[in-house]
Structure formats: C-alpha cells, structure tokens
Amino acid sequence: MAARVQHGRMLVRPGFNETAPEGSHGARSDWGLSGRYERTSPSIATGIVKFFRAQDHVRGDECWIGELSPPHLPLNSWGTADLSAWGPEVAHRLRSAFFHEAFHLGRTPSRHLLQLRDRFFANGTAYTVWDGPGRVRPLGQWVSERELVRPDELRSIASQLLETLRAVHRSGALLLGLDFETVWITDEGTLIVCSFGQTTQWLCDVLGAEGAKYAPSCVAPEQRVPGSVRSAATDVFGLCCLLYRLGIGVAPPEPLRGVSVPVPKVAFDSAAHFWGAVQLGLSLLPEERPNSAEKCGELLAQTGVAEPVPEDLESFEERALRLMTFRFARRECPSCGGVLERASPLPRLTCPVCRESKIRLRRFDPASCPVCHEGPVREFQNDSPIKVCPLCRSGLLSFRRGRWSLRVDEARCERCRANFDLFGGWLSPHPDASSEPARPDSEWREFSGRSLRVRVCLACQSQFDSESDGRWTLIASLKRMPVASQYEEEWLRVASGLSPESGNAVCESCRSDYFLHGGMLTLIEARRDYFGFARHYTGQAVPIEQLPWIGVGKVSSGPGFVCSDCGSEFDDAPAGLRLVQTTNPTLRERTGKVLDLESWHRTAQRLPMRTEEREFESGFDRAMVEAYEQGRLPFGKGRRKRFLWRSPCVRLELRDEELRARSRCRFAVTPDYLEIGTVRRTRIRREEIAGVRLYDDSSLVIERIEGSAVYLQVPTVVLAAKLRSGPREARIGVANLANRLRTWLDEKRLDEPMPRVLRPSKPEAISQ
Secondary structure (H helix, E strand, C coil): CCCCEEECCEEECCCCCCCCCCCCCCCCCCCCECCCEEECCCCEEECCEEEEEEEECCCCEEEEEEEECCCCCCECCCCCECHHHHCHHHHHHHHHHHHHHHHHHHCCCCCCECEEEEEEEECCEEEEEEECCCCEEEHHHHHHCCCCCCHHHHHHHHHHHHHHHHHHHHCCCCCCCCCCCCEEEECCCCEEECCCHHHHHHHHHHHHHHHHHHCCCCCCHHHHCCCCCCCHHHHHHHHHHHHHHHHHCCCCCCCECCECCCCCHHHHHHCHHHHHHHHHHCCCCHHHCCCCHHHHHHHHCCCCCCCCCCCCHHHHHHHHHHHHCCCCCCCECCCCCCEEEEECCCCCCECCCCCCCEEEECCCCCCECCCCCCCEEEEEECCCCCCECCCCCCCEEEEEECCCCCCEEEEEECCCCCEEEEECCEEEECCCCCCCCCEEHHHHHHHHCCCCEEEEECCCCCEEEECCCCEEEEEEECCCCCCCEEEHHHHHHHHCCCCCCCCCEEECCCCCEEEEECCEEEEEECCCCCCCHHHHHECCEEECCCHHHHCCCCCCCCCEEEECCCCCEEEEECCEEEEEECCCHHHHCCCCCEECHHHHHHHHCCCCCHHHHHHHHHHHHHHHHHHHHCCCCCCCCHHHHHCCEEEEEEEEEEECCEEEEEEEEEEEECCCEEEECCCCCEEEEHHHEEEEEEECCCEEEEEECCCCEEEEECCCEEEEEEECCEEEEEEECHHHHHHHHHHHHHHHHCCCCCCCCCCCCCHHHHHC
C-alpha cells in the first residue's frame, strides 16, 4: 500500500486528495484485488484455500494469490465463500488462523514452500500473496497423467517431502495436511507444498461432525479426535499415507492396533525395507511411528533390514551392575526421574497455562475508537444531505439554517473551509471554493468516493467508510495504522488495544489469549508456558468438557499420575498403573499395559522383572560362555589365566569304527601349543593343527596337518571369572572347548598365510 499523505495533523488515505482535479470523481484506480492484483489464471483448489495466478501492477510481475474459500458454503455477491454463515466470531478466528499460518510458512526457509509477499482483506474473506514458480500441477493431476509412478520418482517425492517436513518441524510448526491437492509439482519435478493444515484442522475440530468434510484424505487417527495431541508423528502418518497412495494406487486401509497395513507382495518384494518403513509410519498409535522426519528418512533410506544384535557379556554386566544399585523413590517418574503428581481436574474454565485463574470473555465496546481508544464513534448516513465535504473528501460539513426559513441553505467544511449553497437537495460550491457545478447528493458522494455509511470519532475526528463486503476502511486519522481496511471484528479488537488476531477470551492472571466458541477453547498465544500446555495445544481447539483433565497434562479422563517434568501419564488400575502416554522410547513400547511402579522403573532402565531374574541369570551364563569361546574371557583366575583350557582327559583311539579309552592324562592349551599327557607329554604347536571337530558330539578330534588325528574325551569344567559385578562361574564342556580352539586357530591365521590343509585320513588308517 502506498504511503499516506499528511495534511496538517490529519493523515488522509491515498486517493482522497486535498483538491480533486476538475471533472474527476475521486475514486482510486483499481485493477482488481486490493487495487494492485489482476487475476490471470483459473483457481487450483487446495482444501479450504484456492490459489490462482495474478499480475502485481505495483511490482510488475506475476504472483500466486491464496483465497480463503472453504467449499460447501454459500457464495456471496463477489463469488467467494460466505464465512459469515458460521457467525462473525468463527469467521474472524478463521481469517486470523489463516494469516498466522501463512506468516509462519512464509518465513520458513525451504525451497518447497511458497514465500509470503502480502496479505489483505477483500470480498468478505482473506487473501495471501505468494512468490513461487508459475507452471505447476497438483500432484493428483500429475499421477492421473501416467500409468504408474516409478520407484525412482517415488523416492524423489519422499525425499523432497521429508526435506519440507524437517524445515517446518524445525520452525516449531506442523503441516497436518499433505494430500494430492496440497502438493504441487513443477515441470522439472520439484515439489511445492501449499498446505494450510493447521487452519483446516482447527475448522474441523470447531465444527465437529460438520467439519469432517473439510478434512484431508491423508489424515492420522488422532486428527479425528478433538483434544488429541498432534505431533511430528502425525505428519509422518500423512507422508506415509501419501506415499502408499502413490506407490500402490489406492488409499491405505484404516490402521488397527498391532496390525501392519497390508502391502501387495509384488511391491513389498521389490523394496521390502522401503515399504516396511511406510507400514511403520501408518501405525495406529503415534508412539509406534517414527517420531521425527529425520527418523522416518533413515528408515526409508535403509538398504536392508537390520538384524537384532544379541546381548553380549558387557551389556549383561552393565545391567547386573545397575540391578545391584537399583533404587527408586515412592513418587519418582520411571521415564525421566521427575516427580509423579496425582492429577486432579481443574475447575471449569480454569486457565490450563497457569492453572490459577479463570478464563473470562472479553467485552468489546463497538463505540470505542480504534485510533485514539478514547472517544466515542458515531455512525451516520452520508446522504440527504451529504455530511462529508466532496472537495477535500475528509472534512465534515456544518450546516446553517436560514434566518427566515427552517430549511438548510448553507454548509461549510470544517477542514478546507469550502462553502456550499443548498437548495432542493442540490449542493453548489461557492466560486471561491471550486468551479464544479451544482449536483445532487448522490452525485457528490460518487464524486468524493466516500461511502453511504460513515463513522467518525468525536474525540480525534478519525473517519471510517463502510465497504460493500463488510469491511470498514480508515480514511483519515491522527496517526498511522498498520492495516487501514479491516472487518468489524478486527476493528473491535484494535479499539480495545489488542492485536486484530486476538481472541475473545483471556486469562485473568497470566493474560494468555483464548478463543471460546461453541464448547471449544483455543489457545492463541501464551506469554509463558508454565506446564507445557502451550507447547502441545497452541492453535488447537480443545473441548471444554475435556479441558479439566487435559489442562493438568492427562489425555485420559480418569484418576492417575502425571510427571511434572516430562508429562508421562499413568492411570490407576487394580493391579498397578496403566501407562497412557510417555516420551520415553523404552516405555513407549508398553503403552496401555498395567504394571506396578517397581516394574515400570525396571522396564525404563531395561532391567529384568523380579519374575525374569532367573532367566536373566541364565542369559548371563550364556554370555560368559560365548565370551570365552570368542577369546574375550580368560579360562580362569591367577595362574590359570595363561591357559586356554586345563583339565584331566581320557585319550581315545578309534578301533572298528568305535572309540575306546586308551589312557588317562591331562590336557592343556596355551597361546602357542596344546599339550597332552602326564609324565611323557605330547606337544602340538598351533601351526601343526589343521582343524578341530567333534566326534558324536561328545569327543574332541584334533586334526593335524600331517594327516593324523588325536581323540580326546574332556570333562565339563567350571569357568570362573572375576567381573566388575563380582565373581561369577559358568559350566563349559567339550563343544565350548571346540569353539574356543577354532577361535584360537583363526587368531593366528589372520596374520599368516593359510597352510595347506590335507584331507583327513580314514578312521582305519588313523587307528593303525
């Protein structure tokens, strides 16, 4: 908007000049919208907003204009949706939410988002002006023009949408509206996201059943329930739903608890890891989905399924150390260590931000001046006779009646001092004021460009004209105003010293701004977030009957506990506590389960339950044996540390395909050789051994490179180890010894060339 012109102390709106040219009618030039934008293309519907191209006659280029135009509404005389059908308060809140989301998206740095240029009111609704590429198509149209979406195209779309989600989430917002209509694609394949999902979601929540028809097709289950927490996992669901429709060709079925959304076998076999990530993103519960765009991108980009890593000795020992020092306070939160507080519902309409004061409705005075906030505003009809000077367009006319007649015969402008004669409904300026001929009131009003209805502040003399679409335009004032043309609801808030987007209710204590309508409460802005309510619910309509519990951090409407730090929630249950929600990823896996408080602490710290301690000990023993087999645990303590194995044994020999005892002796393995015998000992160096195997799973066979073999029967021994968690013992046998010897042999062969291994001799030749 062009700068205003100052006349003395009064600032007059552009187009209303001090002295109009001869023969002019005083109307400002108008190319269409807001006096500068001329429409040049058909509309593209994107939910509750229509986009079209327009020529900007101020900057001399083309731009995109978004028109707030929800479908299924009657049209007004300008062909736009009649927002007043929902009432002035809902219409005001919808316009404000639309502007707020546009401003937030417009300053988010991303090549996949339009950049905000301007915003204004017109035609009974709100408009936003955007910079962006000219040649685009909705994604749904792009899909309909091809037989199938190639895998590389699907991955490119997923990558660009993930990049957009990351940028939006970093800015503290959500999209909540990914769909075939709200995603555009250029000829070069670049995606443009033009989603007003948060505004659409607010409208759906406020309208209830009527609002369901405005919901996008890719909507998460929690978006259908007013009062539910929406998070980054909600956008992940929308992304995966869109990818499913692109890749499979149909919308995914409704998700069920614990059941993966089915994917056709042909598609799944071609990219199992990709569709596995999509299935995970379409889970029913937000806790089961990837909780960020980064995590979702990692899962979609995987080239294979990661195998679960078995627990090793170190992890068992670490858990055993924590189990030895396991303690918890009576009201300690299992998720973060904070304090679990028993939640009690807030009194009705108590502020959920500070939990102290009541929320009260604001009282707006329609007679208060938006400019000086003091003087009363009076409205009059600018007709029969006109009340505003047609020459200077802002001065008020004062009338003087004739001395011998009751009729008005003279008028004088209080601003430009022009004099007029009145006779028979005609107004004629004096020759010293203007050379304009006499005209009737209707022609003079058209000449001046002023409206039929005019408002004037009796204190500061600010003037407002009514527009045909319901707006009031500031024509002259003592100070500059950020926006000169607004609807009645916006001016009422400005007159009360508030922002035009402010709500109709406020907390008496913390001054949090709210919108209250139809049993729904919307937090618009909070100066300080005391308990985390603003972080999750700003801009979201919450049912008033759910507010007492939601206000204390509880999603469910039952008695229980809420952590004052992380917001984890537990409900009372007969056998303990039922987990409702948590930010702890370990506990998240057991949402809905009932455990006692000790078991919840054990679960959060990945410790075994009391009933699982015996199984934990068995697993600890198995980890010790595996560590021994892999050479990470010595054979014993003290002098036994230098041995890999040391025990009595029975040397066997193979006769007639049957092993028979030959002699009793001792068997020991050192880092360089193994030794067999008591008095006369046989040493076999590691380099001489070809391999080790079991015979009938009970006897050890040591095969030598020269072709012979040694058969031994070794007993089960006790493996003693001194660990950080204390001394510990485990039983190991011949199979464990064979595995340890194979590891022993491989250690040497990693650094040396592999010797030639001869084929083992037949049992008969060995026995001879």
